[in-house]
Amino acid sequence: MRAKHALSGLQGVEMGESNFNRKKAPTMADVARRAKVSTAAVSYLLSGDSARLKFVGKEARQRILDAVAELNYVQNRTARQLRRRQAERICLLLPRLGVPFSDRIAQDVQSAAALNGFSTIIAAGDTMERMDRIVREIESGLADGVIADWQHLSERDVALLAARLAVAGRPGVIFHPSIEPAGFSVVRQHTGDAVFEALDYLYQAGHRCIAYMLHERAVDGSRLAAYHRFLQARGVPLRADLLIGGAEARKAAFANARALAARKERPTALFAESDLAAVTALHAFGGWPLRTRRHCGHRVWQYR
Structure with a gap:
């Protein structure tokens, strides 16, 4: 009965747009x-x-x-995108977020994209499986192009991903130390030369006992090769106990840095292969008196 009365009360009322005060x-x-x-x-x-x-x-x-x-x-941005068959977006692919190198790239890419009328999508993945899923989304129209930091992937994996993007008509700019351009642009950072120069900076400051924190799953060995080249060039003997892992993960970096600081014979300086490990090691050292500075794009510590 209540429903019947409610319906009868609506009789004669026009349910037009004006009743809802809607404005086109x-x-x-x-x-x-x-x-x-x-x-x-x-x-x-x-x-x-x-x-x-x-x-x-x-x-x-x-x-x-x-x-x-x-x-x-x-x-109507959506209508324009459908008409042009473009997403008007660029996808930035990074191994991880929250580290200085990645944050700076993200900031610069977003600024440049905005100036050219593009928005930016940032996705992170440190394994081939995660990148595969992200690339599938891009193939489906998530973005018009890609800027990818794939320095942690092998040449084979990068070539496979880049080939898929090319078939989908998605141009790419790829950060990688060794792969050759093949339908995409490549950015090289010449990290080996930078590592040698940073280590030599420590040598010139008087350090002869320099610990080296490496990325144990690194695809590219140019950084570690530069360390060996530096030792040979300066006549410093290689000490296996000064080579420690941990540059790929915070937990490992923290544990290995703490162990380094607890040694009776401490190294006088530490070189870390990644910003992630550098920041983590700094926390791990705690009250250890240090001077820290950035040289050639890498973080180095000196014991005071």
Whole structure:
């Protein structure tokens, strides 16, 4: 009965849009009418079509901008993306987040992308399996292009992932120490030379007992090779006890740094292969009197 009375009370009431106080969002055609120009002119200006924008005069452009502001017009980004068949997004792939190197890259990529009208998606994965899942999403249209720090992956794995992106029409810029460009751009950091120079900086400061924290699962051995090259060049004997792991994970870096600090004969300096290990080792040393500085893109510590 209550339902019957409720329904009868609605009789004669028109359920139109006006009853809900809804206001239709302004369209591009509304902007064109307000500015007294064609819809095409509005499209050229708002999409940044420089080739066709030359046909729209300075006064007409200002009228369009005024109309956009007056009507509070907002472009339908989704419709534009479907029309262009573009996501207008760049995907930044990193091994992990929360380390200085990755954070700086993310900041710079986001700034550059925004200046060119792109948004940025950041995804992290330190294994081939995780990267495989992310690349599948990109193949499906998640992003128009990729900037990937794949220095932790083998040449074979990088080639497989890059080939899939190329087939999907997704251009890529890849950070990797050894792979050759093949349908994608490659950024090399020449880390071996930087490691040698950083170690030599410590040598010139008087250090002869330098511990080296390495990445035990590193695909590229150029950093460790530079350490051996440095020892040979300076006539410093290789000591196996000064080679410690831990650069790939916080837990291992912390434990190995603590063990290093607890030795009776401590090294006078430590070189770490990763920012992750560097920051972690700094916490592990606790009250150990240290001087820390960045040299050639790597973190080094000196015992005072």
